[in-house]
Amino acid sequence: ITQALAFALPALLLAGAFVLTWPAAAVLSVIAALLQLAGMLVERWLFFAEAKHTVTLYYGR
Numbered sequence: 001i002t003q004a005l006a007f008a009l010p011a012l013l014l015a016g017a018f019v020l021t022w023p024a025a026a027v028l029s030v031i032a033a034l035l036q037l038a039g040m041l042v043e044r045w046l047f048f049a050e051a052k053h054t055v056t057l058y059y060g061r
Contacts (some may be wrong), residue, residue: 002046006039 013032017025 002039002043004039005035006043007036010036010039 010032013035016033019027020028021031
């Protein structure tokens with residue numbers, strides 16, 4: 001999910017933006033940026049939510 005949101009969909013949208021004229025290209029670019037931001041936020045959240053950090057070894061969790 002994160003790979004699609006952060007990389008694949010924005011890349012496809014930006015490729016489409018290069019083909020289209022100004023108003024549609026601007027809309028696709030903004031959507032691509034928002035999807036990329038959402039994908040990166042989900043990726044970071046999953047990393048910290050599922051990770052076993054070294055500090056947990058100290059606290060014994």
